[in-house]
Amino acid sequence: MTETALLSVRDLRVAYRTGGGRMVEAVRGVDFDLYPEQTLALVGESGSGKSTLGLGLLRLLPRTGHITGGEVVYRGSDPEGTDVLRMEGSRLRRWRWSEVAMVFQGAMNAFNPVLKVGDQFADTMRAHLPRQRLGKAQVRERSAESLRAVRLEPGQVLDSYPHELSGGMRQRALIALALILEPRVLVLDEPTTALDLLTQRAIVDMLQELRAERGFSMIFISHDLALASELADRVATMYAGRIIESGTTPDLFRAPRHPYTVGLIRAVPPVRAGAVEPVSIPGAPPNLAQLPPGCSFAPRCGHATDACEATDPALRTVEARPAGQPSHEAACLHWESVRLDTAPAAAQDGTPNDAPAKEVAQ
Numbered sequence: 033m034t035e036t037a038l039l040s041v042r043d044l045r046v047a048y049r050t051g052g053g054r055m056v057e058a059v060r061g062v063d064f065d066l067y068p069e070q071t072l073a074l075v076g077e078s079g080s081g082k083s084t085l086g087l088g089l090l091r092l093l094p095r096t097g098h099i100t101g102g103e104v105v106y107r108g109s110d111p112e113g114t115d116v117l118r119m120e121g122s123r124l125r126r127w128r129w130s131e132v133a134m135v136f137q138g139a140m141n142a143f144n145p146v147l148k149v150g151d152q153f154a155d156t157m158r159a160h161l162p163r164q165r166l167g168k169a170q171v172r173e174r175s176a177e178s179l180r181a182v183r184l185e186p187g188q189v190l191d192s193y194p195h196e197l198s199g200g201m202r203q204r205a206l207i208a209l210a211l212i213l214e215p216r217v218l219v220l221d222e223p224t225t226a227l228d229l230l231t232q233r234a235i236v237d238m239l240q241e242l243r244a245e246r247g248f249s250m251i252f253i254s255h256d257l258a259l260a261s262e263l264a265d266r267v268a269t270m271y272a273g274r275i276i277e278s279g280t281t282p283d284l285f286r287a288p289r290h291p292y293t294v295g296l297i298r299a300v301p302p303v304r305a306g307a308v309e310p311v312s313i314p315g316a317p318p319n320l321a322q323l324p325p326g327c328s329f330a331p332r333c334g335h336a337t338d339a340c341e342a343t344d345p346a347l348r349t350v351e352a353r354p355a356g357q358p359s360h361e362a363a364c365l366h367w368e369s370v371r372l373d374t375a376p377a378a379a380q381d382g383t384p385n386d387a388p389a390k391e392v393a394q
């Protein structure tokens with residue numbers, strides 16, 4: 033992995049306009065770097081802001097969504113580097129797909145149901161490569177190549193309507209469509225949700241192989257920690273619109289330092305009979321329009337003290353590493369006492385636990 037980031041995100045903020053003209057911040061100051069050939073997983077409960085972050089990076093937010101601050105820089109060290117938030121019109125459209133492509137949640141919705149899959153491939157190529165004046169045969173050959181790369185039989189897929197394909201085939205076809213212009217970054221938003229476990233596994237294996245063959249980077253958005261741990265080099269946990277922990281996959285899964293990450297890991301159902309039973313995180317995510325003062329996870333956290341209600345902690349390094357080595361960061365005042373195998377019970381009524389932070393042996 034080289035040291036130069038492909039995508040650098042600094043203090044990114046996204047807000048939605050809600051009824052009554054109020055703005056609610058769904059992404060509240062996110063920083064990260066994505067390196068060539070790296071896979072970054074964004075994990076977190078529903079509503080934590082993962083999709084909003086992914087859509088914001090590509091400037092694909094719905095009309096009510098607005099980027100209200102921060103920076104997104106693509107290949108900043110390159111003379112042709114791009115300030116994504118300043119790009120407009122055809123330049124932005126060309127950048128999307130040819131440099132950074134997105135695979136959306138739910139392949140059925142992402143394809144136009146009344147167009148054959150082959151026509152949708154052709155439309156995409158012609159819209160994004162207008163100067164190449166691709167002929168029909170060239171378009172078909174390139175589409176077929178991309179479909180073969182995702183282990184689909186082009187003859188079967190190109191002349192079908194989306195509903196004629198199985199869910200797994202549709203999702204593969206969508207990945208083939210995203211990769212057709214050979215982007216350097218692929219953003220995948222819950223790409224395997226709604227598929228059975230075996231199909232999910234096959235798609236994750238295929239993504240690994242494609243990444244090894246082609247060398248693109250991925251941002252993998254998922255609430256499925258098991259899939260994220262298999263695919264990602266680095267994992268960032270999101271809560272209430274912020275990254276509250278970030279580290280290499282082994283750091284995050286073996287030695288998490290934020291109680292929320294611990295809660296997510298402990299909530300994963302066991303694969304084997306007899307393994308530790310899952311424990312869900314008490315309470316519910318906060319209403320973004322009425323965030324509690326201090327740390328927004330404190331009302332659900334067994335480690336919380338008075339200090340957590342007063343201070344909203346920033347991400348800080350929790351493991352010293354030599355310069356240039358991947359960092360491990362967590363936004364928790366009590367990170368030193370947080371362990372995967374020790375999880376103090378949170379107050380069941382959802383109020384912060386006033387007891388001093390301490391470890392409770394399970």
Ligand SMILES: Nc1ncnc2c1ncn2[C@@H]1O[C@H](COP(=O)(O)OP(=O)(O)OP(=O)(O)O)[C@@H](O)[C@H]1O
Pocket residue numbers: 048049050058076077078079080081082083084085094096097255320
């Ligand atoms: N179009 C929208 N208009 C207003 N608010 C929105 C819109 N889309 C998302 N939100 C709000 O933004 C917050 C973050 O939602 P987002 O979908 O980004 O979370 P997520 O972590 O991706 O969840 P999920 O896994 O369920 O997709 C939520 O509170 C959600 O209600």
